[in-house]
Amino acid sequence: MKLLALAFAAGLASALGFQPIGAWPVTILAFAMLLWLVERAPSRRSALARGWWFGLGQFVLGLNWIATAFTYQAAMPAWLGWVAVVLLSLYLAVYPAVAAGLAWTWGKGRPLAFVLFFAAAWIVTEWLRATLFTGFAWNPAGVTLVGRSIAPMATIVGTYGLSAFVILFAGLVWIAAAGPDRRPALVLAAVAIAGQIAAALVVPRAPDGAGPPARIVQPNIGQELKWSPAFADRNMAQLTRLSNGHDGEPRLLIWPEAAVTEPLQDERRGYLPDVLDVRRRVVAAIGPGDLLLTGGVTAQSEDGVSASSATNSIFAVGPGGRILARYDKAHLVPYGEYLPMRPLLSAIGLSRLAPGDLDFEPGPGPVTLPVPGAGLVGFQLCYEIIFSGEVVDRAQRPAFIFNPSNDAWFGAWGPPQHLAQARLRALEEGLPVIRSTPTGISAIIDSAGNLLHSIPMGEAGVIDARLPLPAPPTLFARHGNILPFLFAILLAASGWLVRRRAIAEAPNSR
Structure with missing residues (x-):
């Protein structure tokens, strides 16, 4: 039990490498402890248990922001948020456990082979975590290396391959500390x-120059006010105030997710006057010649009378309130934007976290849309940006990715973690990422993942800047997640060769 408690403590420590703490050396040391614990396990079952307890610690602390979201939902008690965090972590910890079990099975007793197998298994299990049961890709281990000199490896092997480098660095520390044979550490150092x-x-480096001028608006409208009808006029006035004050060339005006909370498009008969009124208020907030990219919603109707569903969308709004383009969010958040098993869960008093009784309908997936004044734009709404290899239509590469979000209900840890993952997408794809959120962190990220401009959490403000240009397609942008899988095969093959050589040399050592 003491060693399981140590594994749990190491998992807690590993989460300190994620934002907002950013103590990445602690994460490396915590993973080194995990390697030591798993390799010393007396059985596969024990190895699985130690990996599982490590994962439980990492997820419980790293995902604490989920509990904050429940404080904005009056239909459910706030304490249920921590129950949700623990239950989700109990499941997510299965993936580190599987990686630990596989590494123990193939590499036990041979430290270098063990580390190589562990890194390969971590790539596969992290991808599985991001894929199975709609996927939950939040906080891959590689995101702790954003801003470090090794981070550009994501352009070659993607985020999951970058996570393998966390394991390799941890293996270097573990083997170097274990002694006396440090030759495997030299291999990992190489x-x-x-x-x-x-x-x-x-x-790839982006060309010199800059794209169109833009103003990114962060209105600092809290989640408790955002959906309140009593504050609708005040919220629009805040957006209008921050959007005005420009008399130069036409620009892109960029608002957050669901900045406009009333439908900008509505299929119900008789609601056209309401839609036109909403559009008039939006147009009043933008300058002559400007084009607005904003988050908003639609109301869909099967009978033309009552709303049957909705979409969480991004709109390109031009002169006169004309809708020039629309993107519908494809990767919806379970329990946030739709309630799985709605008849059963609603009967026991559960509801989705986002306001409203209608579930959102998913869109078709990553698309690139032509937007006047901006060229080809890729769209990823909020949570969608965390899924490595799934954010761009590769058949039509955009000039940048617009990622409006609403992180207002994710406490102090959620927004900086979200931003770090957006930086990884920029790096992987060689594309700038533009973020606008109600309360922060709004930002311009260049194609190398660098944070060019940002507005801190809890502040109202704007960013006036020309958008950075895209870089030529990276290897990852051209081939996607096949590359981390090839890296996993290379690591596993290397581990197998090391293991085979160690077995062959064993008789000679007697």
Whole structure:
């Protein structure tokens, strides 16, 4: 039990590498402790248990922001938020457990092979976590390396491959500390140096120059006020005030997710006057010649009378309130934007976290849409940006990705973690990412994942800047998640060769 408690403590420590703490060396040390614990396990069952307790600690602390979301939902008690965090973590911890079990099975007793197998297994299990049961890709291990010199390796092996480098670095620490044979540590050090060199050589650079001028608006409208009809006029006045004050060339005006909470498009007969009134108020907030990109909602109707569903959308609004383009969010958040098993769960008093009784309908997936004055734009709404390899229509590459979000209900940890993952998408795809959120963190991220401009959490403000240009497509942008899988195969094959050589040399050592 003491070793399981140690695994849990190491998992807690590993979460300190995620934002807003950002103590990435602690994460490396915590994973080194995990490697030591798992490799010393007396059985596969024990190895699985130690990996599971490590994962439980990491997810319980790293996902604490989910509990904050429940404080904005009057239909359910706030304490249920921590129940949700624990229950989700109990499930997510299965993936580190599987990686630990596989590494123990193939590499037990041979430290270098064990580390290589663990890194390969971590790639696969992290991808599975992001894929199965709609996927939950939040906080991959590799995101702790954003801003570090090894981070550009994501342009080659993606986020899941970058996570493998966390394991390799941890293995280097563990083997170097364990002694006396440090030759395996030298091998891992050579791999790390090769990764650094490759990252420096192959990252495409964006051309000189800049794109269209833009103003990103962060109105600092809290979640408790956002959907309140009593504050609708005040909220629109805040957006209008921050949007005005520009008399230069036409620009892109960029608002957050669901900045307009009343439908901008409505299929119900008789609601056209309401829609036109909403559009008139939106148009009053934008300058002549400006084009607005804003989050909003639609109301859909099967009979033309009552609303049957809705979409969480991004609209490009032009002169006169004309809708020039619309993107519907595809990767919806379970329990946030739709309630699974609605008849059963609603009968016991549960509801979705976002306001409203209608579930959102998903859109078709990543699309690139032509937007006047902006060119080809890719769209990823809020949570969608966390899914590596799933954010761009590869058949029609955009000039940038617009990622409006609403992080207002995710406490102090959720928004900076969300931003860090958006930086990884920019790096992987070689595309700028533009973020606007109600309460922060709004930002402009360049194609190398650098944070060019940002507005802190809890502040109202604007960013006036020209948008950065895209870089040429990265290797990852061209081939996607096949690359981390090839990296996993390479690591596993290397582990197998090391294991085979160790077995062959064993008789000679007697």
